[in-house]
Amino acid sequence: MKKKTNKKRISKRGLPPGSSVYVGKERSHETNIELITYDCETLVVDYEFDLHNLSKLDPLKNHWFNINAIHEVDVVDKICKHFGIHPLTIEDLLNTFQRPKTDDFDTYIFFTLKMLEIKHEDVYLNVEDEQVSFILGKNFVLSFQEKPGDVFDLIRDRLQDKTKKVRQKGTDYLTFALLDVIVDSYIELLESFTIKIEEIENKILDTPRDEHLNLIQDIKYELINLRKYIYPTREAIYKILRSDSGLIKKDVFKYFNDLQDHIEQVIENVDIMRELNANQREMYLSMISLKTNKVMEFLTIITSIFIPITFIVGIYGMNFKYMPELEYKYAYPITWGVMILMVVSMILWFKKRKWL
Amino acid sequence: MKKKTNKKRISKRGLPPGSSVYVGKERSHETNIELITYDCETLVVDYEFDLHNLSKLDPLKNHWFNINAIHEVDVVDKICKHFGIHPLTIEDLLNTFQRPKTDDFDTYIFFTLKMLEIKHEDVYLNVEDEQVSFILGKNFVLSFQEKPGDVFDLIRDRLQDKTKKVRQKGTDYLTFALLDVIVDSYIELLESFTIKIEEIENKILDTPRDEHLNLIQDIKYELINLRKYIYPTREAIYKILRSDSGLIKKDVFKYFNDLQDHIEQVIENVDIMRELNANQREMYLSMISLKTNKVMEFLTIITSIFIPITFIVGIYGMNFKYMPELEYKYAYPITWGVMILMVVSMILWFKKRKWL
């Protein structure tokens, strides 16, 4: 279980706040900007947008810039400056350790959150996070991803269709749609956790083994991590709803309300999973303790039965010259009888005490 | 203990929000719409309402549409569109995994919650949930159930009686009455839990057994589930009370206040049951630990008594040529005497230490 360390962040210390520095994993792929320009009537997709055309944008249309990778600071800087983005916002979107948040500037709303994906590693779950940021302006949306991916394909497809709401409404609805895809993916993610938790439960109820404790522990760590990403997302969505920038039109508000409802449900489920996980840990330890108890009882029974009769056979193993019983003819069978009687009464006594 | 998985929900990903898709278990029965039209004077019941008559409704009367099953999306869609219901609301009422909530639109209030029923499975409790949604408009109430059922029969009967308040007051009071029936059923449900918890308690106090831990565990799971449904219901009722749509008249407000009081009581009881349940778990483990302690003490006593005297008989079992005691005439009875003395003093010592 390796945790991501914030090493890069350290190297930023001393730089003035608002410096454009990429903070995150090394990336090898090229930064690529995709531009979709649309209104109700037309839709044009430019897969490799050239930054020199920034000044030629049609102000009457909606523009969605999807910046596919953010490690090339220059490109991000240039596009942001064109749209009048504050240096602090640029710093935040380049810092991939930034916690989810909303910043409400006068001319745009900045929103950053995490895309979460599960990697199954052997029997363990591993949640990978990728930072996604959005800037919603009057007639544009900028979306920034850490690496190229196809999560937004669903939205691209819907945009093609003239009858869809995402096409008819403005960039505020588009932002909602993009956020909605991500929040929906959280619900899928929790599905994997639910399945894993049930799997562990069944295993424990069968025979509890040492490695199950590791599995439970692992789930716990991942849930702590999840919470770290999802709780601030809730706050961030609340902040969008309280935004008074006027960038989100009244009829789109209902949709953000719905989004808030979804994230609320995600958080409730995370909390329930945390409870179930804690519960499994307790159950595991109870079962171990029950097992110890049974082992103890078995030991006690065996010992209590054999120790007294071993003492008796010891007595007649003594070499005293004058031991009248040794000479007596029926001594041996009588001794056996006494010993059998002792064992039987011992067993009956255990039965009565419900140890057997 | 199987938990309901949200599998269907996944398949919705990528669909635009506000799409009318039924999300829930497969249902085989037919969707059926029941319409009760009433005012103080007259009451007409139409058990199989034909959607083509939607336009012929008398605007001066109150209409209660009870849609008995929601898996036929077309029917739900058509009736909702007639009353100007927002697509997001339709999406929510078709999604049977929706958490309880209130949505306050300008022309109607949407309220969704769970009907909970206990199924006894062997010795375990199992809470089954069914989604029930209400849409309260100016002179109509739409109620949506997952499957046909008779929970509202009590209200139907009361509606027949001209002197009852539900007949004299408007659709706001009717909505209250329907919600009240459901919240009252929660109190009954908790009754079953109380009985089960007392039953387990008596069993544990008698003899704690492994399966009791499973029973306690099971109750815990079901209470976590209950809480998931009931806590948001409280929020939802509060939201109705804060609604400023004017759909709930001032004299009906008192009744919703009362409803809020009931749900508060339900929540208090759920919390108390959770405490009692946690308590039982602790008690069970304490009793197991006490039992281990007694087993240990028994083992210690038996071992401590027999090990020293077994050593003594071992001594005189040695075959040394020159062992003066062996020849001595009264050696054997003296040895017995010493051993009895040892046992007695050991027992007295245990008595003093309160181990016996």
Add this chain to the structure above:
Amino acid sequence: MKKKTNKKRISKRGLPPGSSVYVGKERSHETNIELITYDCETLVVDYEFDLHNLSKLDPLKNHWFNINAIHEVDVVDKICKHFGIHPLTIEDLLNTFQRPKTDDFDTYIFFTLKMLEIKHEDVYLNVEDEQVSFILGKNFVLSFQEKPGDVFDLIRDRLQDKTKKVRQKGTDYLTFALLDVIVDSYIELLESFTIKIEEIENKILDTPRDEHLNLIQDIKYELINLRKYIYPTREAIYKILRSDSGLIKKDVFKYFNDLQDHIEQVIENVDIMRELNANQREMYLSMISLKTNKVMEFLTIITSIFIPITFIVGIYGMNFKYMPELEYKYAYPITWGVMILMVVSMILWFKKRKWL
């Protein structure tokens, strides 16, 4: 430990809200209405008030109706209707499972809470609750008790005395005085708990025994119950203070503030007792665990001392033909010497490890 079950409540399901139905234990005594009419000058007590005289009440005097038992629904109904009490209020005061609450209607304030009394059952405490409700109107107070009792005698006595504030001030002060008597009785009740808890503590510190765990458990249950009654009482008192009905005059407000202070103190004490109780449980288990530890150490010491020397005597019990030691004259005393040496060094080693 039997808990009160809400069975009666179930039978009410399906009745319209606001129906006058008595929900509680069967009562055999007669309902009886006591009326005290007073102002600064005169005071008249009518121990058996006849409901037909309701219309002849002097509107310039203060009236305190004490309805001694509430299971005769007709009587309660009649008197309530005379004073214009809302059906929901009547329902609440007849339902003895109602949680403490304040309802602020325009012409009266309704307040219901529990009178709590301790019954000592063998070594256990048992809290019995009786519902008491108050309706404070412009110049009247109605008080409803489940069964006749003398808790209000203190107030009756004070009313006799012209110089007392309760006589000089209005019905708002009378209501305060009645509530104050009940809240003061909670403090007495907690006294019994404090004494019981100290008693258990002393017993545990002496010798912890199985039944002590039951005692601790019992206190815990009763405290959970207490909290159920007392927490909502606090809310209810706060709600009185926020009431804007004008029924409580400004100079009487200070007294309700004081009442709020008292209930706050009661709650603090309940919380502290819950902590002490949890603490005792932990202490008990720690002491059991310490005891197990000592038993284990004793077993280990006995076993470790005797097992090696028993092995030695076993060796010379072997019947090999060629065992030189057996023939050696001083073998027997030497063997004894070796064994004593082993025991002594074992004991010294235990001393060093602080096991002895």
Add this chain to the structure above:
Amino acid sequence: MKKKTNKKRISKRGLPPGSSVYVGKERSHETNIELITYDCETLVVDYEFDLHNLSKLDPLKNHWFNINAIHEVDVVDKICKHFGIHPLTIEDLLNTFQRPKTDDFDTYIFFTLKMLEIKHEDVYLNVEDEQVSFILGKNFVLSFQEKPGDVFDLIRDRLQDKTKKVRQKGTDYLTFALLDVIVDSYIELLESFTIKIEEIENKILDTPRDEHLNLIQDIKYELINLRKYIYPTREAIYKILRSDSGLIKKDVFKYFNDLQDHIEQVIENVDIMRELNANQREMYLSMISLKTNKVMEFLTIITSIFIPITFIVGIYGMNFKYMPELEYKYAYPITWGVMILMVVSMILWFKKRKWL
């Protein structure tokens, strides 16, 4: 560990609220009133103020009445009535079980809190509380203590000095100074706890013994008590800051802000001590459990080594007529060899499992 019981309080039940009754321990010393009259120019101290002079007070000067003992109800009553103190306030200041609080009347502010002092009893700490109340009026301060003491000497000294703020400013600053002395004494008190907790920690880390658990338990009780006194004090100070009586001038407000800061720090420290205390308890139990584990391992090793070889010597102690080994010449040394081999391999196996 004896806890103070509220017995006296019970005897008050039935008395009308606002009765002047002393509730607390019996006191033998005389009530004594000290009056300090001062302004910037002059300062007069009257150690035995005669109540008949109450009417002759100079209205242009500041008066600090320090009533040294409150069990003589008449004296307290007389002085309070002169200054127009409400009966409820008098009741509160005479009741030494009153929780800390602020009451804001129109013409004065009433403030009551606890003076706390540590008594070392053998190895245990014991916190003694004394009630101190203040009444701040326009140009007077009344301070009430349970018994004569010198905690306010520091203030008396400062008052002597014309250049000190306490002399130059009004009675509001004097009240602050008096409260500040008490809150500062809490910080000293926590010092004793810190030292005690460190002491216990060192003892436990050395060798954990039974009595340490009692010490930890004792600290826990005392911290629960402390919290009972200090938490409401915070609330009370907040309430002073929100007072709108105008009795505290704007330039003195800063000082009360500072006081609030101090009490906040006291509470933080109490909370941290509670955590450390809980931690020590857990640590103690962990160490006991580690010790049990070691004892168990030792027992297991000893038993596992000797039981098999004891079996072997048992075999050749059998008296069968036909046992070829018994006749064999080297049987005895070979048996020894086998047994030594068994012991060595057992020890190696334990080493491998890290039990040795």
Add this chain to the structure above:
Amino acid sequence: MKKKTNKKRISKRGLPPGSSVYVGKERSHETNIELITYDCETLVVDYEFDLHNLSKLDPLKNHWFNINAIHEVDVVDKICKHFGIHPLTIEDLLNTFQRPKTDDFDTYIFFTLKMLEIKHEDVYLNVEDEQVSFILGKNFVLSFQEKPGDVFDLIRDRLQDKTKKVRQKGTDYLTFALLDVIVDSYIELLESFTIKIEEIENKILDTPRDEHLNLIQDIKYELINLRKYIYPTREAIYKILRSDSGLIKKDVFKYFNDLQDHIEQVIENVDIMRELNANQREMYLSMISLKTNKVMEFLTIITSIFIPITFIVGIYGMNFKYMPELEYKYAYPITWGVMILMVVSMILWFKKRKWL
């Protein structure tokens, strides 16, 4: 693990609030004042500022006084009085046990917090704290440190550069930059904790040993300490944001918002570390308990296998005259056969119960 004791604080008791007394460790280095005077155009650094020049400051420029050590009370007093600092503020900045806080005076904002540094002591972490206070006035910033240090060098360097924001903006931005450096250092600090916690985790998962519990305990103490310093810092930053003094210009507000975001992230990480730490403790104890369980099982198996066969060999060690088996020729090999059979069936039975 030594905790800093507040001894010095005690000696202050009785002093009037607002006295200038240094409360903290003894310091041997000289107090030294550094002054940086700057505007957009010019920047002058005076490393050894002479207090006599205080009156000659250019009111049109920004002044940053960095007072490198605060134990020389006179110097601090003189400079503070020049800028009209309230005595309470001076008291707070001289008291190095002051908790982090913001005080908002009319003409300046006072802010005090802790600089935290990790000292590695053997395998333990040790957090050292140094108090840093800031006073932000109209065109000046005073910063006070306990000892000379270079943490602000980063800011000095940036100030040299005309193009940097810190140079172009006023003293409000400078204050932000200084605070930001400190809050950034908290993130570095948490890095050390993360590494330590991971290190412990790996060790425990390998072989849990006694000293690991001490390590976990140590981390816990340090996290409790951290929290004590960092939680109030959050409150303090919130209070700056709510300040209505007008000293922080609108365009600098965004930066303080960002600072608040950082401290929020620090607190989240501290909380997560506390959870991980508690988790490790539980894991450690679970592993110890698992180990005990295994030791027990081993003991039980060994004992259960050998005790019965030892009994059998005991039987034929008896010296009875009439024991037919002893004479029988194949008795010895048959006995062996029986014993081997017993051992094998015992082992098979253990296998079935999964103890082997």
